[in-house]
Amino acid sequence: MSETYDFLFKFLVIGSAGTGKSCLLHQFIENKFKQDSNHTIGVEFGSRVVNVGGKTVKLQIWDTAGQERFRSVTRSYYRGAAGALLVYDITSRETYNALTNWLTDARTLASPNIVIILCGNKKDLDADREVTFLEASRFAQENELMFLETSALTGENVEEGFLKCARTILNKIDSGELDPERMGSGIQYGDASLRQLRQPRSTTTQTKQQCNC
């Protein structure tokens, strides 16, 4: 049952209530739309193994409750997340306006190096749109976020969102910007990469001999 993978990443899905966080997760994992979705009590999670840039990466995804009354509870799960999907609903300006708060929470409570992708969900409801693509992409740019418009209903861009985030994290690992060995990085080596690690390491790792803890 245990699949081999090179890395395990901890992901968060955050954003206001009713933006479709659980549906995005469900679509990503089950490849179908969750018709009768309830609000999330605190936290749920799911996982999926994906292939990114020749590496197998398992995403452990924590889907948090959007409702304000669960905020203090869900915040405690932010710690040690490597990536996050920050979700708003393109048909609800209110959920868009709340983004700054969610972003502050994520940056302060999770790792400061957390890689965040902004997802404007419910792309299929274009007729009811209250937030333009341009406006949101400016916001993303200003806050150094990646950005996609998604639809949990049709599945459009859902996988892309998760993959994009995972790819960025991998790139940061390769460039040395992220250190998977640091506690709370939200990254774990899988069995596959551990086998490689057990062998004498290449020169690239020699540079980080010093453990700065």
Next chain:
Amino acid sequence: SDTKVSRAPVSQSSPLGVRNHLAIQEASGPSHVAINAISANMDSFARGRTAILKKQPSHMEAAHFGDLGTETEVILHVVTRVFELFIHLRTLDVINAFHRNCTIRCEVEEPVLQPGQQSLTKNVLSHLNSSSVRPLISRHFSEFLRSHHFCKYQIEVLTSGSVFLADILFSESALFYFSEYMEKEEAMNILQFWLAADNFQNQLASKRGQYDGQEAQNDAMILYDKYFSLQATNPLGFGDSVRMMIESNICREGGPLPDCFTTPLRQAWTTMEKGSKKAVIKILKNFDEAITVDVASLDPESLYQRPYAGRMTFGKVNELGQFIREAEPEPDVKKSKGSMFSQAMKKWVQGNSDEAQEEMAWQIAKMIVNDVINQSNHDSPGKSTKV
């Protein structure tokens, strides 16, 4: 392990709704639960360790701390012993404590150290209380908490067979590994249910005055539909009796109470606790891997030899041996003192409240410690070893 189960986050239900409310609030806070569980584990560990110390020939222990030489190291060593003494004090009932102190103090002085070191230790002990040494001790104590001795101690606790479920569930970095483990064991539903029901309970208990029966019922129904109903999407496999009890809890007039899922929560806890022993080993393996820079040249001893392993610790122990978590600082939750009513309620139940009892126990422990220090200051060496 009985103590551990009864100290699980789900408090005993009580016929009084309001009392219940308070009890759950007190018992369900992560730090509270973790401290209880950790100290329970540390207690049993310390007991076992003392037994080993008694059996072990002195030279072995001396070899273990073979580098004792300078006064600093002896202080550090003594602090280690004193720390163990504090752990004892934490659990012993007050009457027995006096007798035990002397024994423990003898252990500190005798079997552990070689003759030359004994007198030095006595010297150190006798100076423990003097004002000139006090700052030194307090400095060394915090140093000790960051030292490899303490780091090693924590790892020993983790590997000693005592299970640390609370510490896993309330430490996000450990939870990251633990959930991966649970998934591989195909026990994800139990963990998910536990987290969700715990969230439900905490959220509801923190509402106090603004309890909304309809909302609470909706929330409870979501968990019911997912885990307990006959058509549950993620059935946990509980029997009819549990299901029916939950049904009646949810349908309670005025809405479900925070303790709605107490029984299955407790069972989930017990189940996970069984699994967590194996998980701890795996988690430790992962921790090892996470903190080792070069796996190829891994030397197990080097794991502990990191001078300031502060971030690796789960918490610290204050000068009384009280465990203070630092693995999970609460993200600035405003602690309201509660309504006037609940404050009054607290006063009434104070005699029974765990918090009050614990506070009392700490006060008494402090007195005992002071007493021991005084004795070691004034008693002749012959007298002190007799009792």
